Amino acid sequence: MAIGSSETITLDSNMATTTISSVGSGKEITSLGDVSNYERKVALTLVAGEGVSFNYGMQIGEGGLDMKNNSIINGNVYVNGDITGENNPKITGTAIATGTIDNMTIGQSGVGNAYAPTVNNSTVSGNLYCQTGSGNNKVCDTSQADPESLDFSISDAQIQSWKDDALLGGTQTGNINLSGGDALTIGPKKIVGNLNLSNNGTSLTISGILWVTGNISLSNDSQIKLSSSYGGGSEVIIAEGTISSANGGSFNGSGTTGSYLMMLTTSTAAGAIDIQNNAGTAILVAPYGKINFSNNAGAKEAIAKSIFMQNDSTLTYESGLINVNFTSGPSGGWNIKSWKETE
Secondary structure (H helix, E strand, O other), X not given: OOOOOEEEEEEOOEEEEEEEEEEOOEEEEEEEXXXXXXXXXXXXXXXXXXXXXXXXXXXXXXXXXXXXXXXEEEOOEXXXXXXXXXXXXXXXXXEEEOOEEEOOEEOEOOEOOEEOOEEEOOEEOOOEEOOEEEOOOOOOEOOOOOOXXXXXXXXXXXXXXXXXXXXXXXXXXXXXXXXXXXEEEEOOEEEEXXXXXXXXXXXXXXXXXXXXXXXXXXXXXXXXXXXXXXXXXXXXXXXXXXXXXXXXXXXXXXXXXXXXEEEEEOOOOOOOEEXXXXXOOEEEEEEEEEEEEOOOOEEOEEEEEEEXXXXXXXXXXXXXXXXXXXXXXXXXXXXEEEEEEEO
């Protein structure tokens, strides 16, 4: 049932009126009750329900993490497989792997541990927890059990729920091609086709969740961004094909701190997501495929079956990602922040 910004309920000669207003990314509900000319006013403040939690800068499946040519992860990493490096790769936080860690620099200024059954040829700033290892800057501390595989924070059920929410806005058939400074606002919507943005000044503003059955590509300083109405909230775009960004193409939140745009693909391709530049305030997710970062590429968070980083690419984790509030799906509810009687 749709609820307006103001509602009135009358029973016999008694009346209650509620008013709903936006306060930042939350809501304030005030209710004024009148019973026999005796009035009482109550105010309730709501905040968006906590959504998906991202506790690591990168979380990677059995395909593992491969880092080359001065690539950097500013944050912690959890891998259900191997972490391998070549030509000065670095993880500034803690690195956890269920397989082998090889040829990596981990941590900085005495902080940042390594956990793996086997660690070789690596420099660890904090503690080195492993059962076997060689060529490291310190010996293995064998006191800790080997890491176990960790499930992704986004389930198939969650993805399906987001798709269902996109369908609430209807289905549009055919490719969407924007270029030459075109601007479009869309969502929620299912798009049966591809989504392509190119050329400087071209933008797509998201007003609701999108489900794209084809590929998504950005190039030449084009951008996909959330409407400013999201405030500190975040949103999801789901693709069944590949997602790519090159030459300044970016994915951005609303502009408010704590707002992110998640780009998620269910593709199983070796190039499920291909990022060749800084992707903006993006969360990149490819649970069944591979994410490739190159040429100074960057993002805020990445989850994938496997990830490859090269050529000065950088991922910088933000603490606000611990609880990202999405407007769609199970995380889109509201929690009571405060309740008080007012005048």
